[in-house]
């Protein structure tokens with residue numbers, strides 16, 4: 221064999237055949253993340269979800285339900301918006317699976333899976349890009365809510381912590397979503413199941429209204445619902461209040477979900493035809 | 494290059510396949526396939542739709558695990574050394590696998606980076622291949638604006654980035670118009686000239702003739718013939734010479750002259766205005782042209798036609814190559830080899846079949 225093999229390019233690859241160094245993993249993830257971000261840029265409509273959803277939620281809930289739910293719009297903004305971080309995060313996360321499902325039918329995944337890269341790289345890169353998308357949405361949501369009168373009663377550090385906590389929980393849900401995206405047949409099926417996951421978590425939580433008025437069984441659910449814990453934690457981070465319990469609960473849930481679903485998702489990645 | 498690059502390759506064979514079996518429920522996609530590709534040569538895998546060509550390519554590129562059998566590519570075992578194997582191969586799948594939203598350049602650059610080329614080299618390689626595949630002008634445009642032929646070329650370029658030792662091309666010209674087909678053939682010939690070993694699947698005898706050194710004919714997951722092109726052609730009965738006369742009314746007279754001159758099998762096809770003569774060798778070809786020339790017939794054009802896949806099949810198996818219609822529907826409706834399932838009768842749903850059949854690569 222001659223020219224196709226020869227040349228300086230093939231040499232380093234061949235020397236270290238099976239092993240992929242940590243630096244190489246990082247490079248692969250970096251290159252794939254860049255691809256994902258370029259895709260978002262090339263298809264800006266795909267950002268609409270991330271941008272419009274929080275804005276619509278804020279306006280809708282504050283002006284339509286605010287008076288009824290908490291007596292004043294201002295009071296309700298302080299209650300709702302911190303909880304909307306988690307709500308937005310989970311919605312963004314669950315959309316990832318649909319996209320991944322579509323990716324698989326395009327043949328691009330075939331190409332990636334015949335390249336000598338770690339099998340988690342494609343998924344991790346997806347996670348990183350989605351985290352960026354989430355971050356943008358959170359900044360917009362908070363900025364917009366502040367225009368409507370949201371006050372930060374604590375400090376900038378607490379706001380950053382609220383955003384970070386929401387991102388942590390969001391990324392654990394990204395793994396769930398990716399697993400669903402690769403396990404179910406069609407993009408529509410993924411969307412359907414995602415809704416089934418999201419709905420009870422969303423409305424059986426303290427995000428929109430205090431659970432104190434809910435029936436006993438629902439209260440019991442909201443107590444263990446990670447989205448409730450996240451909403452409580454973020455509210456405390458914006459308005460002051462008890463922190464340790466909700467924060468720990470969010471972290472425990474996030475770690476638990478990730479530990480279970482991430483390996484399954486990675487295994488699925490190679491398995492899927 | 495160099496010693497580091499040599500895998501435990503055996504006897505100059507780049508690809509060795511033994512008894513590969515892959516079943517999808519009741520469908521025997523591969524039912525004990527054996528084949529070999531010598532280093533630096535092109536093997537044409539010829540077979541109708543549903544024969545198992547794509548399944549074979551997917552097994553050999555570590556995308557699916559076979560149920561039984563073994564295969565080595567560039568000296569690496571597909572089951573035991575998938576990671577090393579992936580470094581040695583390039584794949585152009587049946588359906589273009591370019592990222593529609595990225596530009597041609599970004600598509601190639603990304604793959605360069607994933608193949609561990611430093612930024613500068615990835616950039617240079619992308620630029621070089623865009624140039625070579627005549628895509629320089631379109632380099633900055635998103636791939637979704639490319640024509641079918643441009644996508645194919647981009648796909649070929651993508652599979653060349655890492656200078657693979659073994660290239661799989663799965664029906665590289667199916668669905669392309671004749672001009673684009675010629676372009677793709679030209680590119681493939683260039684790759685071969687560079688020394689790559691190629692396994693090419695096709696449904697066209699003509700394509701195999703153009704590109705392949707040797708042929709393996711498969712049908713329903715089994716190899717039904719293999720050997721050199723000449724051997725196969727001898728089996729099938731060579732080519733047909735097609736002469737278009739300057740004046741169509743001379744057809745009967747031409748047939749008469751040829752028969753008198755001792756050339757057998759000449760036949761007129763008045764509806765097409767063609768004279769066709771089966772020829773088995775050069776001498777016969779020369780004889781026919783000689784006879785027509787000396788009798789002063791005007792000839793508008795002369796063409797030779799290869800036996801079609803159907804004729805090859807008929808000669809080898811005694812039946813036509815038409816696969817069962819359900820297979821065809823599945824094969825044609827799958828958009829990219831991925832996930833969308835067509836629940837055709839007789840076939841299990843793809844994902845169900847998959848969860849039962851696909852064993853996971855532990856790589």
Ligand SMILES: Nc1ncnc2c1ncn2[C@@H]1O[C@H](COP(=O)(O)OP(=O)(O)O)[C@@H](O)[C@H]1O
Pocket residue numbers: 493517520521522540541542543544545546547548549820823824840841842843846847
């Ligand atoms: N994932 C799958 N699930 C079920 N059947 C499949 C799958 N992939 C291929 N087949 C079947 O296996 C046979 C061979 O398919 P394929 O390898 O795509 O043929 P070719 O590429 O020669 O057209 C066909 O009958 C096809 O329907």
Ligand SMILES: [Mg+2]
Pocket residue numbers: 543546547548587663664824
């Ligand atoms: Mg095929």
